[in-house]
Amino acid sequence: MTSRRDFIKISAMGAGVLAMSSGTYGAIKLISSPENASKLRVDLKRTPTYCEVCFWKCAGWVYKTSEGKIWKIIGNDEDQHSNGRFCPRGTGGVGMYYDEDRLKTPLIRVKERGKQVFREASWDEAFEYIAAKMKDISSKYGPESMALFTHGSGSAYYTNLTKAYGSSNIAEPSYAQCRGPRDEAFMATFGEEVYSPEITDIRDTKCLVLIGSHIGENMHNGQIQEMSDAIDKGVTIITVDPRFSTAAGKSKFWLPIKPSTDIALLLAWINEIIFNDYYDKKYVEKYCSGFDKLKEHVKDFTPEWAYGITTIKPDLIRKTAKEMADASPSVIVHPGRHVTWYGDDTQRVRAVAILNALLGSWGRRGGFYRPAKFAVPSAKIPKYPEPKKTWTDAFPGKYPIASSPVSNALIAASIPENKPGILIKGWIVNGTNLISSIPNRPDTIKAIQNLDLIVAIDTMPMEITGWADVVLPECTYLERYDALRISPYRKPAIALRMPAAEAKNSTRSGYNIARGLAVNLGLEAYVPFEKQEELLDWQLKQIGSSLEEMQRVGVKTSEREADDLYFAENEDVVFSTDSGKIELFSKAFEDAGFDPLPKYVAHEEPAEGFYRLIYGRAPMHTFGRTLNNPNLTDLMKENSVWVNPKVSKEWGLKAGQYIWLKNQDGVVSDFPIKVRITERIRWDSIYMVHGFGHGQKQLERCFGKGASDTQLITKVLIDPIMGGTGMRGNFVTFVTEKTEKEVAS
Amino acid sequence: MRYAMAVDTRKCVGCSDCVVACQTENNVPIGFCRDWVVEVMDGTYPQLEMEIRSERCNHCENAPCVRCCPTGASQKIEGGIVVVDHNKCIGCGACMASCPYDARYPHPAGYVDKCTFCEHRIKNGLSPACVAVCPTKCLYFGDLHDLNSNVSVILKRRKFKTLIPEAGTNPQLYFLI
Amino acid sequence: MKEETIVSGRMNQLIDPHLHIWHWQISLYLFLGGMAAGILAIAALYFIRGREKDYKTAVRITPFLAPFLLVLGLIALFIDLRHKLFFWQLYTNIRLQSPMSWGAWTLMVITPVSFIWCALHIKDIFPRWDWKFKILFDLESFFNKYKIALAWVMLIYAIILGIYTGILLSAFNARPLWNTSILGPLFLASGLSAGAAATLLLSKNTMERKQFARVDLVLIGIELFLIIHMFMGFNASTQVQIEAAKMFLGGPYTMSFWIFVVILGMLIPALLEIMELGKFHIPAMMPAVMVIFGSLMLRFIIVYAGQVSRWLY
Numbered sequence A: 001m002t003s004r005r006d007f008i009k010i011s012a013m014g015a016g017v018l019a020m021s022s023g024t025y026g027a028i029k030l031i032s033s034p035e036n037a038s039k040l041r042v043d044l045k046r047t048p049t050y051c052e053v054c055f056w057k058c059a060g061w062v063y064k065t066s067e068g069k070i071w072k073i074i075g076n077d078e079d080q081h082s083n084g085r086f087c088p089r090g091t092g093g094v095g096m097y098y099d100e101d102r103l104k105t106p107l108i109r110v111k112e113r114g115k116q117v118f119r120e121a122s123w124d125e126a127f128e129y130i131a132a133k134m135k136d137i138s139s140k141y142g143p144e145s146m147a148l149f150t151h152g153s154g155s156a157y158y159t160n161l162t163k164a165y166g167s168s169n170i171a172e173p174s175y176a177q178c179r180g181p182r183d184e185a186f187m188a189t190f191g192e193e194v195y196s197p198e199i200t201d202i203r204d205t206k207c208l209v210l211i212g213s214h215i216g217e218n219m220h221n222g223q224i225q226e227m228s229d230a231i232d233k234g235v236t237i238i239t240v241d242p243r244f245s246t247a248a249g250k251s252k253f254w255l256p257i258k259p260s261t262d263i264a265l266l267l268a269w270i271n272e273i274i275f276n277d278y279y280d281k282k283y284v285e286k287y288c289s290g291f292d293k294l295k296e297h298v299k300d301f302t303p304e305w306a307y308g309i310t311t312i313k314p315d316l317i318r319k320t321a322k323e324m325a326d327a328s329p330s331v332i333v334h335p336g337r338h339v340t341w342y343g344d345d346t347q348r349v350r351a352v353a354i355l356n357a358l359l360g361s362w363g364r365r366g367g368f369y370r371p372a373k374f375a376v377p378s379a380k381i382p383k384y385p386e387p388k389k390t391w392t393d394a395f396p397g398k399y400p401i402a403s404s405p406v407s408n409a410l411i412a413a414s415i416p417e418n419k420p421g422i423l424i425k426g427w428i429v430n431g432t433n434l435i436s437s438i439p440n441r442p443d444t445i446k447a448i449q450n451l452d453l454i455v456a457i458d459t460m461p462m463e464i465t466g467w468a469d470v471v472l473p474e475c476t477y478l479e480r481y482d483a484l485r486i487s488p489y490r491k492p493a494i495a496l497r498m499p500a501a502e503a504k505n506s507t508r509s510g511y512n513i514a515r516g517l518a519v520n521l522g523l524e525a526y527v528p529f530e531k532q533e534e535l536l537d538w539q540l541k542q543i544g545s546s547l548e549e550m551q552r553v554g555v556k557t558s559e560r561e562a563d564d565l566y567f568a569e570n571e572d573v574v575f576s577t578d579s580g581k582i583e584l585f586s587k588a589f590e591d592a593g594f595d596p597l598p599k600y601v602a603h604e605e606p607a608e609g610f611y612r613l614i615y616g617r618a619p620m621h622t623f624g625r626t627l628n629n630p631n632l633t634d635l636m637k638e639n640s641v642w643v644n645p646k647v648s649k650e651w652g653l654k655a656g657q658y659i660w661l662k663n664q665d666g667v668v669s670d671f672p673i674k675v676r677i678t679e680r681i682r683w684d685s686i687y688m689v690h691g692f693g694h695g696q697k698q699l700e701r702c703f704g705k706g707a708s709d710t711q712l713i714t715k716v717l718i719d720p721i722m723g724g725t726g727m728r729g730n731f732v733t734f735v736t737e738k739t740e741k742e743v744a745s
Numbered sequence B: 001m002r003y004a005m006a007v008d009t010r011k012c013v014g015c016s017d018c019v020v021a022c023q024t025e026n027n028v029p030i031g032f033c034r035d036w037v038v039e040v041m042d043g044t045y046p047q048l049e050m051e052i053r054s055e056r057c058n059h060c061e062n063a064p065c066v067r068c069c070p071t072g073a074s075q076k077i078e079g080g081i082v083v084v085d086h087n088k089c090i091g092c093g094a095c096m097a098s099c100p101y102d103a104r105y106p107h108p109a110g111y112v113d114k115c116t117f118c119e120h121r122i123k124n125g126l127s128p129a130c131v132a133v134c135p136t137k138c139l140y141f142g143d144l145h146d147l148n149s150n151v152s153v154i155l156k157r158r159k160f161k162t163l164i165p166e167a168g169t170n171p172q173l174y175f176l177i
Numbered sequence C: 001m002k003e004e005t006i007v008s009g010r011m012n013q014l015i016d017p018h019l020h021i022w023h024w025q026i027s028l029y030l031f032l033g034g035m036a037a038g039i040l041a042i043a044a045l046y047f048i049r050g051r052e053k054d055y056k057t058a059v060r061i062t063p064f065l066a067p068f069l070l071v072l073g074l075i076a077l078f079i080d081l082r083h084k085l086f087f088w089q090l091y092t093n094i095r096l097q098s099p100m101s102w103g104a105w106t107l108m109v110i111t112p113v114s115f116i117w118c119a120l121h122i123k124d125i126f127p128r129w130d131w132k133f134k135i136l137f138d139l140e141s142f143f144n145k146y147k148i149a150l151a152w153v154m155l156i157y158a159i160i161l162g163i164y165t166g167i168l169l170s171a172f173n174a175r176p177l178w179n180t181s182i183l184g185p186l187f188l189a190s191g192l193s194a195g196a197a198a199t200l201l202l203s204k205n206t207m208e209r210k211q212f213a214r215v216d217l218v219l220i221g222i223e224l225f226l227i228i229h230m231f232m233g234f235n236a237s238t239q240v241q242i243e244a245a246k247m248f249l250g251g252p253y254t255m256s257f258w259i260f261v262v263i264l265g266m267l268i269p270a271l272l273e274i275m276e277l278g279k280f281h282i283p284a285m286m287p288a289v290m291v292i293f294g295s296l297m298l299r300f301i302i303v304y305a306g307q308v309s310r311w312l313y
């Protein structure tokens, strides 16, 4: 990203006076001719949906032209997730439907794995092929040897299918690569997780503390909307980030922390808040346990102590602690979402949870509210068979606190050399691009090479589909029904997704695919409704609505049963922890052999000439999945590597120059990446947006654009508590010229 | 009537939703845009400041693009909105050359195109597509002559600036600072 | 460090129009128009001053180039238009504030005038020319009768055309490099100089050639004066104009401008013309071709560089 002026200069020189180039306007493809613009106003048809471009699941309307072409997607005003406003990715969701590079038909691999040679197949053939292999695996190794990796709204169908088949090895990357540590830390402290959408009452908060969470770039719609509302109301934002994030630009205090040292800062804040009597005494007395142990534990963790570790000035630590105390209980120390950073993440988020407890923000206005959710019955199906073994038998004793299967553990259990207690032989992969979502890619590939079957269900030809034996093309969310959205929020609500257009090519909806597989596996009884519409209508009628009504309104919100969004004055609350209290000191952790109170442990530092690799989101993309979306590609075509001017000077790097990155294990990025020289990053780190550097050639718009952070994350800092994959312990250096060997590999 | 827009640079996060929404609403061909987002960062780590602006045609009171158009295709309509009549435009590019804000682009169909303040929406009582979509609600739109309109109210309350006032165009896109 | 970034990915020459508004067509159009204006203005002026006999080539022969140049120029303009089918809109509208508009109308007047002028002198080129139809003979005698008036019209419109080629650009406040009132006179002088060079090229009469070498020398002197003035003006002006001038004073256009326009297009031909006047025998073609080339390059460079220069904010 050069500046506009630089770009002009460059191009002016390039153009030269004598290069009489005329414009290239003719080459642009029109999505819809402008003459349609006037016609577009008449005879509009709209259908409800909820967005699938990320996991916030905003409800909205798909508008079509009079010819029935999908035109635009607009938020549903009644929806709490979106309040009638979609984020850029959701607005650009139309491009998912129009993308010409989409998967079109089922594919069956014909050469060895990794060669990516497929033949087109019919659905029946694909189903039969998969069913035969799955039966084979079941008889040879037991049904527990199948694993499901899944993400997104189709998960329910394949989860049902996998359980019916006899396996409970079902993992989502949103656990061990994302929210797992947060969920376990809050469970251990408050007996409850913070859900998705998070129960943070940002709109009414007076002080918002962001530890790394880069809201504004992390474009989770409700949060950004509420943060903006809070800015209008004069909120104090405190951002802790080694990078000057967008949120930092909106903050009263930006704490440019040395990466990996957050626990030290959090402990210093706790120290400051306890020893200055800033904490909410009544709240702590009534609801919390273990306060004295905590006080004793943090007594030496002064701001001066933390300064030496975090590089944050003691004065700034004190001021910000005071700021939080002044706002208490309307203060949110945000739990974050993608928190798998350094392997001590559960402990870091525990410190966050403790801080919130001390400030009395849990259950309070402007802190964390109590969510409410619609109860919708599900179809009546036979009991699932009881699996003889589960993923926990693969590596007994590991990750004792994990409440969901750990994706990376399932991957490790697929590699015979690891001598797992249960060897995984087959994968179904739905809606997750494991090759770019799970760190240490070589391990993932090694696991795949040992499988008897790998099925990928996706909408796009992604890296994971390239490795699959069978690829099943799902239609996009704009062409299908899906399960009702029933997320917890301030008010209970449901939202409907229905097709706005017919499924393109021979793609099918997730429900249909799962049912097809079930039929072929003889598990039809578990998917009793042939059509999803019938199931939806049946479900909706149980709660006094109908499919017809939902098609009209899209979203149905009801009032809470009781006025209990926040704790009432002096309310007696029983927390779902062992002690029924907010556990500042975690007995459960202690019993499992972990620190009952968070401790700061120093992490490895970059070697001379290396820089810590940190990464994050760009507001206009979701991971790698939107990079080929024609409506979004242009907004950010490639990622860049953010380099501090001091560093670029030392290396002689020029803005806009393409270089390669090489990590501590000698891995060089497949594709070059553009240098962005910016003061927004520390001199000991470099930053890049996650998701870029696609190596899948069929992705015409984004193939080879930018570099992949995942490829460079070969060192994984596993959280011993719950198995999370800490990804920020990798260091990179710059390679300005790639040797031929490296280019070839 | 005098339509105007205000952009709160303190709330804008640079997400570019305004750009995507304009694109789908107005069928702006892929590769072009009627609005865009600029981020200006200044300082030395860690003393940094950032301003983010969603920009588009300023619907200048004194619009050079209208003046220099040889056919009258570029014109000012009710409310001070500057529009291009596609059937009058010969695609000579004079208006593009005359706009200090580079707010216009040559539509592949031949004519020159630009932000219309979503005239087709506002006459039906809707706000412009970019204003309606912005997740941070940092865009304000309305009639400056109506002292109670969104834009009048916010301009009364907050400090603001316009871009290149010295170009003499009298722009009607205000940036709250 | 200050960093300005367009975060919505607009950094794309397809989108940032100022990178590609006008290409060779407009540069060529301005050059051809300017040269035709120069030729016609010189012809009209010498005719009005009664020097037709002395400068026969300039008054009677060189103008035959003008209609071709003008038509070619119009074709170039037409090619530049992106919405060609709506071309006629130019001539159903008179927009006094739009230089493009009055340029189009000026051409509408001067092109037929140039044709008539040529028609009146066609026998100088084709001695056995026959108009064949009576009406054409009548017309010829009509214009011959009012030739002085015709010459005045031609002179005035040629000067308007010559200035217009510069004003078209200088009316754009948005492009600091163009936004100087010197561009009008400079392009007029450059057009006249190219016009004089054309006669230098065509004339077989030594006296006429010497006269036009002298005229050209004066014009080159004026151009140099204007150029120096232009840069002095820029440097004494706002930051954006200082930036604009920098493109020529060390920036990306420095080499091309000073070498092609000033040295090869002005200084060397001027030197050659001085030598010619000082009785050295120089093929007249050389300075003439160089002047015309310089005049062309001036248009190209100013048109391109102007689009690069912009306000900063």
Ligand SMILES: Nc1nc2c(c(=O)[nH]1)N[C@H]1C(S)=C(S)[C@@H](COP(=O)(O)OP(=O)(O)OC[C@H]3O[C@@H](n4cnc5c(=O)[nH]c(N)nc54)[C@H](O)[C@@H]3O)O[C@H]1N2
Pocket: A054, A055, A178, A179, A211, A212, A213, A214, A215, A217, A218, A219, A220, A240, A241, A242, A243, A245, A257, A258, A259, A260, A261, A262, A336, A337, A338, A339, A341, A614, A615, A616, A617, A618, A619, A620, A621, A622, A623, A687, A728
């Ligand atoms: N536009 C967009 N929005 C998204 C997504 C998307 O793909 N695109 N994905 C969604 C999903 S699934 C998730 S989980 C969330 C993730 O969003 P977040 O939870 O906000 O993710 P983080 O990893 O916390 O945020 C990355 C930030 O952490 C900073 N950082 C790096 N190292 C450190 C450190 O050691 N200490 C501190 N304090 N900060 C550090 C980086 O500089 C960067 O600003 O985003 C969601 N929102």
Ligand SMILES: Nc1nc2c(c(=O)[nH]1)N[C@H]1C(S)=C(S)[C@@H](COP(=O)(O)OP(=O)(O)OC[C@H]3O[C@@H](n4cnc5c(=O)[nH]c(N)nc54)[C@H](O)[C@@H]3O)O[C@H]1N2
Pocket: A052, A151, A152, A154, A173, A174, A177, A178, A179, A337, A338, A430, A431, A432, A433, A434, A436, A437, A438, A439, A457, A458, A459, A460, A462, A474, A475, A476, A477, A615, A616, A622, A623, A624, A625, A690, A709, A710, A713, A727
């Ligand atoms: N290096 C690195 N790794 C990370 C992260 C990071 O920041 N850096 N972030 C982590 C986080 S927070 C998360 S949540 C995970 C997310 O990891 P993933 O869920 O794997 O995210 P994506 O890469 O978007 O992959 C989603 C896949 O689903 C496909 N898809 C999209 N829509 C549909 C659909 O409707 N149906 C089906 N069947 N498929 C669909 C897409 O084409 C794509 O292949 O990644 C984690 N991994």
Ligand code: SF4
Pocket: A051, A052, A053, A054, A055, A056, A057, A058, A082, A085, A086, A087, A088, A089, A090, A091, A219, A220, A221, A222
């Ligand atoms: S936040 Fe954006 S991408 Fe995510 S669901 Fe909502 S609109 Fe879609």
Ligand code: SF4
Pocket: B011, B012, B013, B014, B015, B016, B017, B018, B019, B037, B053, B054, B133, B134, B135, B136, B137, B138, B139
């Ligand atoms: S949509 Fe709003 S917040 Fe996003 S870039 Fe545009 S103006 Fe800024």
Ligand code: SF4
Pocket: B056, B057, B058, B059, B060, B063, B064, B065, B066, B082, B098, B099, B100, B101, B102, B103, B104, B114, B169
């Ligand atoms: S911003 Fe440009 S296009 Fe818009 S009115 Fe002003 S000069 Fe014309």
Ligand code: SF4
Pocket: B068, B069, B070, B071, B072, B073, B074, B084, B088, B089, B090, B091, B092, B093, B094, B095, B096, B111, B112
């Ligand atoms: S391009 Fe069209 S709108 Fe612009 S000046 Fe020419 S005719 Fe007018």
Ligand code: SF4
Pocket: B021, B022, B023, B025, B026, B034, B035, B056, B114, B115, B116, B117, B118, B119, B128, B129, B130, B131
């Ligand atoms: S007002 Fe309408 S046309 Fe103008 S930028 Fe916004 S959405 Fe686009």
Ligand SMILES: [Mo]
Pocket: A174, A177, A178, A179, A337, A338
């Ligand atoms: Mo995530």
